[in-house]
Amino acid sequence: MNLPNSITLVRVILIPFFIDLMIYGYYRPALLVFIVACLTDALDGTIARLTNAKTDLGAFLDPMADKLLIVSSFVTLAILSKIPVWLVIIVVSRDIILTLGSIVIYFTGNSLTIKPSILGKGTTFLQFLVVTLTLVLVAYGIKPAYLTGVYWTTAGFTIASGVQYVLRGMKIMA
Numbered sequence: 001m002n003l004p005n006s007i008t009l010v011r012v013i014l015i016p017f018f019i020d021l022m023i024y025g026y027y028r029p030a031l032l033v034f035i036v037a038c039l040t041d042a043l044d045g046t047i048a049r050l051t052n053a054k055t056d057l058g059a060f061l062d063p064m065a066d067k068l069l070i071v072s073s074f075v076t077l078a079i080l081s082k083i084p085v086w087l088v089i090i091v092v093s094r095d096i097i098l099t100l101g102s103i104v105i106y107f108t109g110n111s112l113t114i115k116p117s118i119l120g121k122g123t124t125f126l127q128f129l130v131v132t133l134t135l136v137l138v139a140y141g142i143k144p145a146y147l148t149g150v151y152w153t154t155a156g157f158t159i160a161s162g163v164q165y166v167l168r169g170m171k172i173m174a
Contacts, residue, residue, distance in 0.1 A: 004048035005058050011040040011065045015072050022076045027139035034135060037069055038128050059114050066124055067095050073131040082138055083130065083151070090155050091127060094162035101169045110172050117168075123161040126154040 014037045021030035044062060048054045071092055078088040105112045116124075130150055137144045 002048075002053045002055060002058075003051075004044040004053050005055065005061055007040050007044040007047065008058065008061045008065045011037045011044075012068060014040075015069055018069075019072055019076050022080060027135060031132070031135040031139050034069075034073065034131060038132070041066060041069075041128075063114055063116065067099075070124070070127045070131070071095055074127070077131065077134055082144055083134055087130070087151050087155055090158050094158050097162060098165050098169075101166060105169055105172055108173065112172065117161065117164055119157065119161040119164050123154070123157040126150070126157050130154050 014033055018030055018033045018037065021027075021033060041062070044058070048058055074083065074088045074091050077083040078085050102112055102114075130147065133147055133150060134144045137146065
């Protein structure tokens with residue numbers, strides 16, 4: 001367990017605090033917790049690269065922490081009617097499909113190296129952006145309807161990156 005992996009775990013630990021704040025309507029503190037969680041995502045990777053502290057655990061833990069934060073954020077926002085359910089279905093379905101595909105690849109004895117694509121990184125950025133912008137608008141009493149274009153862009157990237165990763169998985173299985 002090195003420093004970058006510890007920072008990644010902080011991101012995971014922040015998730016229940018974020019959800020709790022959201023459920024009880026403390027949107028500004030929830031926004032702050034979410035931003036801190038996003039900063040840990042940038043910080044752990046930067047430290048790992050600069051200190052040559054990349055590990056197999058970190059390669060697994062970092063994207064899993066991202067998925068947990070994104071899925072829990074999207075589901076919570078949908079339950080609170082702050083983002084469209086159709087977008088949550090797309091985001092969560094993609095992650096379920098990719099997780100199941102990874103499990104199948106692993107249990108069939110194939111080697112799986114978790115390496116995010118540019119499209120995948122763009123998708124993660126847009127998903128974090130959707131949550132951040134939605135929280136900003138909600139925290140200041142502005143209707144998130146202004147984010148329709150961001151929602152559709154995020155949906156497009158999410159679908160495209162999902163297809164890309166599925167095709168990568170099919171290549172591994174071939």
